[in-house]
Structure formats: C-alpha cells, structure tokens
Amino acid sequence: MVALDLRFAAPGVTEADWRALEPEVLTAQQQLFNGEGWAQGGSGWLHLPSATLRQGLDSLCTVADELRAQADAVVVVGVGGSSLGTQAALAWCKPAYYNQLPARERGGPELYFAGHSLSAAALRDLLRVLQGKRVGLLVVSKSGATTEPALAFRVLWSWLVTHVGQAEACRRTVVITDAATGALRRFATEHGCRSFAIPADVGGRYSVLTPVGLLPLAVAGVDVQQLLQGAADAESALAVPRLDDNPSCLYAAVRNALYRKGKCIELLAYYEPAAAGLAEWWKQLFGESEGKEGKGLFPAVAGYTADLHALGQYVQEGRRLLFETLLHIASPRSGLALPTVTGLSDGWDDLAGRSLGWVNELALLATEVAHWEGGVPCLRVTVPDQSERSLGQLFYFFELACALSGRLLGVNPFDQPGVEAYKRNLYALLGQRGREAERDRLWAMWAAAQG
Amino acid sequence: MVALDLRFAAPGVTEADWRALEPEVLTAQQQLFNGEGWAQGGSGWLHLPSATLRQGLDSLCTVADELRAQADAVVVVGVGGSSLGTQAALAWCKPAYYNQLPARERGGPELYFAGHSLSAAALRDLLRVLQGKRVGLLVVSKSGATTEPALAFRVLWSWLVTHVGQAEACRRTVVITDAATGALRRFATEHGCRSFAIPADVGGRYSVLTPVGLLPLAVAGVDVQQLLQGAADAESALAVPRLDDNPSCLYAAVRNALYRKGKCIELLAYYEPAAAGLAEWWKQLFGESEGKEGKGLFPAVAGYTADLHALGQYVQEGRRLLFETLLHIASPRSGLALPTVTGLSDGWDDLAGRSLGWVNELALLATEVAHWEGGVPCLRVTVPDQSERSLGQLFYFFELACALSGRLLGVNPFDQPGVEAYKRNLYALLGQRGREAERDRLWAMWAAAQG
Numbered sequence: 001m002v003a004l005d006l007r008f009a010a011p012g013v014t015e016a017d018w019r020a021l022e023p024e025v026l027t028a029q030q031q032l033f034n035g036e037g038w039a040q041g042g043s044g045w046l047h048l049p050s051a052t053l054r055q056g057l058d059s060l061c062t063v064a065d066e067l068r069a070q071a072d073a074v075v076v077v078g079v080g081g082s083s084l085g086t087q088a089a090l091a092w093c094k095p096a097y098y099n100q101l102p103a104r105e106r107g108g109p110e111l112y113f114a115g116h117s118l119s120a121a122a123l124r125d126l127l128r129v130l131q132g133k134r135v136g137l138l139v140v141s142k143s144g145a146t147t148e149p150a151l152a153f154r155v156l157w158s159w160l161v162t163h164v165g166q167a168e169a170c171r172r173t174v175v176i177t178d179a180a181t182g183a184l185r186r187f188a189t190e191h192g193c194r195s196f197a198i199p200a201d202v203g204g205r206y207s208v209l210t211p212v213g214l215l216p217l218a219v220a221g222v223d224v225q226q227l228l229q230g231a232a233d234a235e236s237a238l239a240v241p242r243l244d245d246n247p248s249c250l251y252a253a254v255r256n257a258l259y260r261k262g263k264c265i266e267l268l269a270y271y272e273p274a275a276a277g278l279a280e281w282w283k284q285l286f287g288e289s290e291g292k293e294g295k296g297l298f299p300a301v302a303g304y305t306a307d308l309h310a311l312g313q314y315v316q317e318g319r320r321l322l323f324e325t326l327l328h329i330a331s332p333r334s335g336l337a338l339p340t341v342t343g344l345s346d347g348w349d350d351l352a353g354r355s356l357g358w359v360n361e362l363a364l365l366a367t368e369v370a371h372w373e374g375g376v377p378c379l380r381v382t383v384p385d386q387s388e389r390s391l392g393q394l395f396y397f398f399e400l401a402c403a404l405s406g407r408l409l410g411v412n413p414f415d416q417p418g419v420e421a422y423k424r425n426l427y428a429l430l431g432q433r434g435r436e437a438e439r440d441r442l443w444a445m446w447a448a449a450q451g
Numbered sequence: 452m453v454a455l456d457l458r459f460a461a462p463g464v465t466e467a468d469w470r471a472l473e474p475e476v477l478t479a480q481q482q483l484f485n486g487e488g489w490a491q492g493g494s495g496w497l498h499l500p501s502a503t504l505r506q507g508l509d510s511l512c513t514v515a516d517e518l519r520a521q522a523d524a525v526v527v528v529g530v531g532g533s534s535l536g537t538q539a540a541l542a543w544c545k546p547a548y549y550n551q552l553p554a555r556e557r558g559g560p561e562l563y564f565a566g567h568s569l570s571a572a573a574l575r576d577l578l579r580v581l582q583g584k585r586v587g588l589l590v591v592s593k594s595g596a597t598t599e600p601a602l603a604f605r606v607l608w609s610w611l612v613t614h615v616g617q618a619e620a621c622r623r624t625v626v627i628t629d630a631a632t633g634a635l636r637r638f639a640t641e642h643g644c645r646s647f648a649i650p651a652d653v654g655g656r657y658s659v660l661t662p663v664g665l666l667p668l669a670v671a672g673v674d675v676q677q678l679l680q681g682a683a684d685a686e687s688a689l690a691v692p693r694l695d696d697n698p699s700c701l702y703a704a705v706r707n708a709l710y711r712k713g714k715c716i717e718l719l720a721y722y723e724p725a726a727a728g729l730a731e732w733w734k735q736l737f738g739e740s741e742g743k744e745g746k747g748l749f750p751a752v753a754g755y756t757a758d759l760h761a762l763g764q765y766v767q768e769g770r771r772l773l774f775e776t777l778l779h780i781a782s783p784r785s786g787l788a789l790p791t792v793t794g795l796s797d798g799w800d801d802l803a804g805r806s807l808g809w810v811n812e813l814a815l816l817a818t819e820v821a822h823w824e825g826g827v828p829c830l831r832v833t834v835p836d837q838s839e840r841s842l843g844q845l846f847y848f849f850e851l852a853c854a855l856s857g858r859l860l861g862v863n864p865f866d867q868p869g870v871e872a873y874k875r876n877l878y879a880l881l882g883q884r885g886r887e888a889e890r891d892r893l894w895a896m897w898a899a900a901q902g
Contacts (some may be wrong), residue, residue, distance in 0.1 A: 007897075008697075080760025096576035100551060106578075116757040118811035121837070122724045122789035125547035145797045148756055151789060151807060154799070158790035183797030190794055204760075210647065226510030264772060265716070265749060274572045291765025298716060298765060298773065300751050304594075306567040308873055309531025309655075309852035310735035314742025316750060316869030336571035339609035340600060343641055344597045348605070350882065357603060359881065360569035362615075363598075365874035369893055374872060377499055385573070396769055418767030421825060424760055425817035430810065431801065442820055 001237050002397040004247040005380040007338035008372040009254060012320070016375045018250070021408060024242045025253045028407035029241060030399075038042055038407060042414025044201030044398055047378055048209050049231035049392070055175065057225060057381035060211060063174060063194050068108055070172055070182040071136030073099075075126070075156060078140035079148040082176075084284050085111060085208025085395070086216045088277035088342075092391050093222045096273065105430060106222035109136070114156060115149030130387075135160060137173040138216050142198050144182030176211050203414055205285050206399055223388045230392020238400050248397055251379070252404035258323050258377060258395035259297055259409070265322035267315065267368075269302040271360055275327055283399055288408045296409065304313075305363055316374045323377040328364055331385045332357050452688050453848040455698040456831040459704060459823040463659035463771070469701070469708040473694045474861060476704045479693060479858035483851075490860060493865025495652030496850055499660050499763060500682035500843070501714055508669075509675060511662060514625060514645050515669035519559055521623055522587030524550075525606060527667045529591035530599040533627075533734050536659025536846070538668045543674045543842050558672035562588070565607060566600030573608055577665055588624040589667050593649050593760050595633030598877065600828065608870070617642075656736050657850055661844075671702035674839045681811050681843020689851050699848050702830070703855035707826060710860070716773035718766065719820075720753040722811055725837060726778055727754055733849055740857045740864040747860065755850060756814055767825045774828040779815055782836040783808050 006015075032039040032046065067074060076086055090111060095101065099110040114126055137156055141149045160169040175188035178196035188195040196211035207213065209231055213226045255266060266286070269281050290296035296328045298324075302311050308346070315324065335355040351359070369380045372382035380395075383390040406413025428438035457466075460547035483490040483497065518525060527537055541562060546552065550561040561584070565577055579813035588607055592600045611620040626639040639646040647662035658664065660682055666673045689699045706717060717737070719730050730752035741747035751773075753762050766775065804812070819829045832848075834841040857864025879889035 034699055073646065079757060083757075084761065095579065096573055097550075097580040099548075100580050104666070109843070117724055117754070118724070118756050118807060118814050119723045119725075119783070120807040120811065121783055121785040122547055123807065124785045128546065129548040129551055147799070147810075148559075148760075150795075150797050150799050151802070151810065154790055154792045154795070155787065155807070158792055183795055187795055197701040202810075213686070237726060239773065265865075266768060271568070272570045273568055287762045287765040287769075288760075289767030290760075291767075296765055296772055297771040298751070298769065299762075300749070303568070305509070305569050306530060306534075309567075309599075309739075309870065310535065311738045311742075312873065313867045314738040314747055315871050316742075317744065318738075318742030318749065318869075319715060319745060320749040332570070332572055334572040334575045336575055336606065339605055341605045341609055343603075344605070344638055346601050347883070348596070348598070348601050351602070356571040356574065356606070358570060359598075359602065362570065362880040363569050363873070363877055365893070365897060366880055367508055367873045370872035370876050374869070416764045418764040418769075418825070421767050421821035422763065422814070422818045425821050426814050429813040429817055431800070445820060446816065 002247050002393050003382045004250050005382060006250075006254060007420070008368050008378040008380070011268070011372065011375050011377050012263070013257050013261045013377060017261065017283055018122050018253040019243070019257055021253040024240050024408055025243065025249045028404045031281065031407075032403055033397055035237065038412055040402070042201060042206070043403070044199045045206040045209065045233065048199075049228050049396065050200065050233045052209065052229050052362060053232055057308050058215070060215055061218055062226075064215060067136050067138070067174065067219050068446050070134065071109045072103075072133040073110040073112060073130055074136040074138055074219055075112045075114050075130070075255050076138045076140065077138075077149045077153050077156060077428065078212070079116040079146060080284060081114055081147065081204025081207050081229065082140035083140070084281040085213040087221060087280040089213060089217050089227065089391060090220055091277035091385060093217075106158055108219055115152035117137075118151065120150060123152060129157060135172065138176065138219070139173065139184065140176040141184055142178055142204065142214050144177050144184030144187075147423070151449040155427055162367070163330075169206060174215065176215060180433060199373065201432070205288055207394055226388035230389035231396040232392075233389070234393045234396035234400070238397065241242060245444050248400040249404060251381070251401040251409055251437070254379060255297065255405055256408040263321060263323050264298060265300055266297045267300045267302050267322050267324045268327060269304050269307070270327040271304050271364055271384065272332055273303060273331055274333070275329070278391070278394065279303070285398055285402050286405075288419070290409055292411050292418060295411060304367060308367065315376060317370055318408045320375050323379070324371055324378045325381060326364060328380050328382040328388075329386050330382055333386045361371070452684060453698050453844050454833045456660070458707060459819050459829040462823065462828050463638065463714070464708050464712045464824050465829060468712065469704040471811060472625050472704040472707055476694065476700045476858055477692050477853055479855045480700060482858075483570065483854055484690065489863055491653050493652060493657070494854070495650045495742060496657040498686065499650075499653065500679050500686045500847065503660065504683055508665070511666055512669055513653035515666060518587050518589070518670050522560045523584040523586065524561040524563060524581055524583070525589055525670055526563045526590065528600045528607060529663070530567040530597060531660050531661055531735060533593070533600065534564055534657025535732040536664040536727070539732040540659065540664060540673060540678065540842060541671055542725050542728035543837060544668075544839055545671065559670055560790060562667065562671050566603035568601060569602065574603060578610060584741075584827050586623065587596050587669070589627065590624065590635065591627040591663050592635055593633075593634035593655060594628055595628050595635030598874070600893045608781075615764040625666065627666060637860055640810075645735040647711070656691050656739055659732070659846055677839035678843040681840035682745065683843075683845040684840070684853075689848065699852040700855060702832070702852040705830060706748065706856055707859040710871070713748060714772060714774050714828070716751055718751045718753050718762075718773050719774045719778060720755050720758070720775055721778040721783050722755050722815055723780055723783055723837065726780070727782070729778070729842070729845065733859050736849055736853050737856075739867050739870070740853050741860055742860050745795070745861060748876050750797060757817060759818065766822055766827060771826050774830070775822055775831045776832060777815060777819060779831050780841075781833055783811070784837045827865045864869045
C-alpha cells in the first residue's frame with residue numbers, strides 16, 4: 001500500500017502541529033463516509049472501486065476489444081479530468097515512446113490526445129500523423145459542450161467522415177458523457193454510437209476510475225482490473241479512522257499544518273519520467289479542489305533529477321515558502337546495470353556493474369537530505385512498484401487526501417466556480433447570443449486599458 | 452520584435468512602482484554592457500549572437516550535415532542547460548510528433564534526449580526505440596563529469612560500440628564540452644571524435660546559442676542562421692538604455708516591482724503546446740538565476756487552455772500571491788477552419804468557417820481579463836510568429852531580462868551554488884573516495900530520523 005514517510009517533514013512545523021489536526025481530519029472523514037454536510041455532492045468516487053469491481057467490467061472490455069480490432073490509432077478527445085487521468089495511467093503503465101513501438105510490442109492501438117487546447121497547429125500535426133491509419137474516436141465530455149473538446153471533435157469527426165463515410169465513422173466513435181442529457185448524449189443516440197455514462201456525483205478530476213479513464217486504458221491494453229483492485233485496496237485500507245494508520249488522513253493533516261505555518265507552495269517531485277502524467281493529474285486534483293476563496297497551496301510539479309538542474313537552485317536556497325512531496329517507487333520497472341567503459345576517467349568508473357536504479361534511489365535520499373538541511377520540509381510518498389495496482393492505490397490515496405485536505409482548509413473540495421470566469425468571457429467574445437453587452441464591455445476594456 | 456504589453460499588469464502594483472526602478476535597471480544594464488562589478492563573469496552570452504554570425508556557422512553546419520548523413524536517429528545526452536534550450540527550439544520549430552513523421556517530412560534524423568534523469572526504465576525504453584536504427588550520439592557536458600549525462604553516455608556508448616564497433620562509434624559521436632579540460636575533452640581527443648567547445652564565460656542556462664543548442668538543432672534541420680539572426684535583432688534592439696523602449700528592462704522592472712509588492716510566484720502561460728519546451732527553459736533560466744539567498748520569484752508554467760481546466764481555478768480564486776506572464780504568438784503556425792457538422796447542436800454551430808486560431812486568440816484575451824478581474828496582474832509578451840527568428844528574439848529577450856532582474860533582486864544571476872548540495876550528498880552516497888565520513892553521516896541521519 002501507499003506509505004507516507006515524515007522523517008524529514010519537520011523544519012518549520014512539528015509533529016504536534018499535525019497531530020493537533022487529528023480531530024478535524026477524522027470529523028471530515030466521518031462526514032465524508034456518512035455523506036453529511038459538505039460531503040453531500042460529488043463524493044460518488046468514494047466507493048466506486050469496490051462497486052465497479054462487483055459490477056464487473058464486461059461491457060466496458062467488450063467495447064474496448066471492438067475498438068482495438070477496429071483501429072490502428074485511437075484519439076481521446078477531452079480536457080482536464082477527461083484527459084489527465086488517462087494520460088497519467090498510460091505513461092505509468094506503458095513504455096515511453098508507446099506510439100512508436102511496433103503494434104505487437106504496444107499491446108494496443110496507438111493512443112493520442114486532442115481537445116485539450118485550442119491550438120490549430122497541434123490539431124493539424126495530429127491529423128498529419130493519423131494520415132493513412134484506421135482511426136477511432138473516443139470523445140469525453142460530461143456536459144457535451146465544453147469548448148475545447150467540442151471544437152476538436154468537430155474537426156476530427158468531419159475528417160473521419162470524409163475518409164471513411166458517416167456510417168463507418170459512427171461505428172468507430174465511442175461517446176462518454178452524461179447518462180441522459182447534453183449534446184453528446186443526443187449525438188450518440190441519433191448516430192447510434194456506442195456510449196458510456198459519467199456518474200452524476202463524480203466530478204471531472206475524480207473520474208479516472210469511471211469509463212472516462214477505464215475505457216481508453218483498456219483500449220491501450222492497460223490492466224484496468226488491477227488498476228481498480230489497487231484503488232479498492234486503498235478504499236478499504238483508508239477507511240480506518242486513525243491518523244497513524246491512515247496515510248490519506250495523515251497527508252491531509254500534514255499539508256494543512258504546513259499551510260497554517262505559512263507554506264504556500266507544494267512541489268510534487270518524481271524520479272521516474274513515467275510519473276510525469278500522474279504529477280499533472282495531481283496538480284489538477286489539488287489545485288482545482290483547494291484553490292478558492294483566496295486560499296490554498298499552489299501545486300507545482302518537478303521531474304527530478306532533470307529539475308534539480310532547473311528548479312533545484314530555487315528549492316535549495318530560494319524563499320522558504322515551499323515544501324516538497326517526493327514520489328518514491330520502491331521497485332522501479334527497470335534496474336539496468338552500468339557497463340564498464342574504458343578511457344573515460346570521469347570519476348564514475350567504480351560504478352560499473354552497479355544498477356542505475358540504485359543510483360536513482362540514492363539521488364532521492366541525497367535530495368531529500370539536502371533540501372531538508374536547506375530548510376525545506378520533505379514528505380515521502382512510497383508505492384511498492386510501477387504496476388497498475390500501485391497506481392490504483394495512488395489515485396485513491398490522493399483523491400481521499402484531497403477531499404479531506406480541502407475540508408480542513410474550509411472549502412468545498414468538489415466544486416470549481418472559478419473555472420467559469422474565463423469561459424463566460426470567451427463565450428461573449430465568440431459572439432454567443434445573449435452575451436453581446438458583455439462582449440462590448442470586454443473589447444471596450446481592452447481598448448481603454450491601452451492607456 | 453518582442454513586445455511587452457502591461458495594460459492588465461496593475462492590480463496591487465502601479466506604473467509608478469515599476470517606473471521607480473528605472474534608475475536601478477539602467478545602472479544594471481550599463482554595468483552589464485561595460486562588464487563591471489557583478490557582470491564580470493558569466494556574461495559571455497551578451498554579444499554572442501552578433502559575434503557568431505560574424506564568425507559564420509560553416510564548421511558547425513558541416514558537422515551537422517555529416518551527422519545527418521550518418522544517422523537515422525541522434526541522441527542528445529545532456530541535462531539542464533545542455534538539453535532544455537534544444538528541446539525548446541525543437542518543439543517550437545518542428546511539428547509535433549516529429550520523430551514519428553516520415554524522414555522526408557522531418558527534414559532531419561529523429562532526435563532523442565537522454566542523460567536528463569537517472570531513470571533506468573527511461574533509458575531502457577530509449578534503447579528499445581533505437582533498435583535497428585543508425586544511431587549518432589551528441590554528448591553535451593561542460594565539466595564532462597555531471598552524473599546524469601555521464602552515466603547515460605556510458606550506457607549509450609557501450610550499446611553503440613556493441614552494435615557498430617568502436618571505430619564507427621567514434622565516427623558517430625560528437626562531443627560538446629570545455630575547450631581544454633575535463634573527462635569528455637580527453638575522451639574526444641583520445642578517440643578522435645569531432646568536438647565543439649562551450650565558451651568558458653557562458654553558463655549552462657545561457658548556452659542555447661552556442662554549439663550546445665546550435666549543433667543538434669542544425670542536425671534536425673532547424674534554421675540556426677535565422678535563430679541567431681533573431682537573437683542578434685534583440686541584441687541590437689535591447690541595448691537601448693530607456694525603460695519605455697526596452698522590453699527586457701521593462702520586464703525586469705515590472706517583475707521586481709511585483710515581487711517587492713509581495714507576489715512570490717510568476718506563472719508563465721502559453722497557448723500553443725509547441726511553446727511548452729520554451730516555458731521549461733524559462734523556468735530554469737529564472738529559477739536558477741534568482742532563487743538564492745532566500746529570495747526570488749518561484750517560476751511556474753502553465754499550458755493553456757489545458758491548464759485552465761487544472762490550475763485555472765487556483766489562478767482565478769486561490770491565494771493572491773501570483774502574477775501571470777502570457778506568451779502570445781501574434782500569427783500562429785496554423786489557422787485551421789472549423790467545419791460544419793450537422794446534428795451536434797452543442798451551441799457551437801455558429802463557429803463553422805471560423806478559424807480555430809482566432810478562437811485561441813480570443814481565449815487569451817478572455818483569460819487575461821478574467822484573471823485580472825480576479826486580482827491577478829497579467830503581463831503579455833508578444834512575438835510576431837512561431838518562426839526561428841522570433842524564437843531567437845525571445846531567447847535573448849528573456850536572457851537579458853533575467854540578468855537585469857537578478858541584479859535588481861540583489862543576487863548574482865550567473866551562479867548556482869545551491870545545485871551543489873544534492874550533488875555532494877549523492878557523491879558521498881555513491882561511495883566516492885574521500886567522502887566516507889559524509890556518507891556515514893547521511894545514513895545515520897536517515898536511520899535516526901526514523902524516530
């Protein structure tokens with residue numbers, strides 16, 4: 001299971017500080033499990049792993065297998081929570097350069113992501129690489145109307161219809177959206193596309209273990225049963241109402257203690273590039289859950305050891321306003337023995353025969369101690385290995401910790417009112433009916449601010 | 452040229468605040484150009500663009516052409532400044548999925564990066580994708596002994612020798628290191644490898660316009676002449692000693708004014724995924740130059756609009772401790788007209804025939820106003836287009852601004868003493884001779900902190 005090591009957590013905060021939060025965190029946990037107060041909406045993820053395992057994955061795996069047979073390349077169209085969890089799991093579970101491997105080494109079709117920016121160049125480049133391939137589309141949007149995926153889907157759908165005709169395009173498209181309402185639901189019904197529902201009480205950033213993540217991951221050949229099993233392990237283990245035996249409660253308490261002592265940035269650092277996607281998923285989870293009402297830790301990520309040669313100087317000697325959470329994989333996917341090379345004499349000859357994995361492990365300890373001695377509190381989150389099961393544990397560990405942490409902060413961790421502000425402006429600027437006055441105001445502001 | 456728009460910069464700071472810094476910034480600029488005081492070491496990048504153009508790129512382009520003919524895939528082995536600038540320019544200048552395109556569309560061999568982590572899995576995955584290709588190595592390290600590239604080079608060199616023999620491996624390897632000293636220089640001499648020198652007075656994070664960046668970029672078919680020309684444009688334009696006519700001086704003044712008013716995070720946001728690498732380069736440039744003596748803005752990056760669905764909530768409504776710098780490309784590489792799609796009815800039908808580039812442009816304005824109204828100062832940095840020349844301008848604009856900004860902050864922007872701390876610990880843990888006492892201290896600390 002996920003373990004939280006706090007031996008280097010202490011500069012500027014003491015164990016007594018986080019222990020003092022035990023009553024608060026246990027109350028929050030109890031309310032969450034009982035569906036009381038703040039926890040009444042948006043906590044559908046809480047028993048999702050065990051419920052989904054009981055229900056079985058047959059229909060999802062059937063559709064995944066059909067898509068695997070139909071397509072050389074599948075494009076997942078989605079933004080935010082409709083994309084980040086899938087990207088995280090794909091990078092964690094599959095080799096780097098996945099799309100470049102021969103089909104039999106990949107274990108699934110190529111997988112691409114679209115609808116997560118408004119860049120025309122990015123979409124053009126994607127169409128270029130899809131050329132000549134049998135393409136499937138997996139479009140993910142709860143409302144069915146989010147700008148980025150909606151526009152990308154128009155382009156990709158239209159491209160697919162042009163290449164294979166409407167009937168075949170319908171057969172190669174799977175829709176994941178609200179069970180009953182919205183434009184995508186209507187589209188799926190009218191076109192006879194296969195579809196899955198996003199549960200109403202599961203928010204986007206908590207949706208990776210719904211069909212949103214499970215379907216594309218099953219398409220890529222990720223063992224989604226094991227992923228769910230890991231989350232179910234955590235669901236069971238993290239129901240314990242004791243700080244010392246519950247890493248999610250502990251993490252929520254420690255990060256709030258650090259926040260109350262004046263830390264304002266949490267830096268999630270990882271030592272395997274395969275965890276980069278998980279870090280991005282974490283950034284959304286915590287940033288969107290906690291960054292409201294003028295509060296919240298700013299979530300930042302660092303890919304070590306690369307970022308030790310970039311952000312490292314700041315972490316070691318810059319302003320003392322951050323703490324670090326080091327993501328540690330106890331048994332990484334590969335060791336790789338270092339070869340003997342003659343004629344280099346760079347001081348590293350003694351390492352011949354040693355494993356590079358061992359060096360990376362020591363680099364984690366070296367950093368942890370260096371930063372701690374530099375005044376940076378360091379937490380260490382350890383998972384056993386880089387398997388699907390460990391990832392499932394991590395997803396659930398962070399989800400639960402985030403809900404509790406948001407509650408300790410005094411905000412609703414399940415809403416995201418601030419995301420609407422730029423959308424409202426964009427709708428007005430794009431000329432949506434009924435927003436003309438707002439559009440005029442924005443352009444006037446732009447002109448006037450010229451000064 | 453690069454333009455800096457400050458019309459939405461003002462919440463919490465006023466024009467008078469940054470104008471008050473004009474004398475300081477102009478003094479710093481003068482000292483830099485005269486090589487006085489703080490600016491005596493590490494300012495070799497200042498006239499590098501014009502000097503390199505005068506000198507010509509013949510020998511560099513000759514070696515690049517040789518490598519293009521010799522190799523299907525080239526691996527750049529380097530970390531930090533030996534890698535980030537090259538990655539930035541490659542992503543900016545070349546299409547996405549570059550390595551997956553057919554050779555004639557790429558315009559150069561495939562390009563990979565290694566030696567920027569200690570992950571064995573990442574290196575294994577790289578070796579897997581190199582299988583069966585004619586591979587060239589481009590190893591970049593000023594000292595020749597930095598752990599990450601040194602260990603990756605051992606693995607890759609050994610792999611190459613096994614596949615093609617030592618003589619051919621020597622012919623396919625180019626070394627970029629110090630002109631006279633270090634293990635890699637000796638290695639190049641003894642093995643007869645082609646090599647280039649990194650100028651002694653140019654630090655890693657300022658080295659993209661030396662052979663460190665120019666050689667691999669020329670190999671990939673990037674127009675390095677235009678890249679340098681852009682930097683030379685900026686070198687000339689940004690020598691002007693007036694705040695109003697010098698965006699680098701202005702940017703340095705404004706970000707220091709914001710810092711002095713209590714902002715502690717600068718978020719660099721971009722709207723084209725092709726700028727992601729540039730943002731990572733920027734993060735190193737500013738983080739390593741300013742994060743010292745307990746000071747500095749924490750540099751964070753955001754890829755919009757994706758991150759509007761992740762960090763966006765925090766930016767809009769979280770703690771008011773950050774400001775944003777929006778990177779704006781006036782004429783992006785592609786427009787892409789939105790198609791007419793029947794049967795979607797998602798509210799976006801009116802956009803048929805419009806350009807996606809236009810929507811992205813409006814999204815930038817929509818965000819800028821939303822965040823500004825939410826109390827976030829927003830600066831806008833605009834370049835004309837996504838060309839090599841514009842990128843050269845941006846590189847130099849940020850380099851100069853960073854040097855001046857660090858000086859306003861009262862630190863030496865050209866050193867990085869804090870990067871040594873984790874290295875010292877790592878050397879000790881790896882068992883380097885003479886560091887046994889330090890190694891024992893570290894393990895004892897690890898055991899004792901267990902508590």
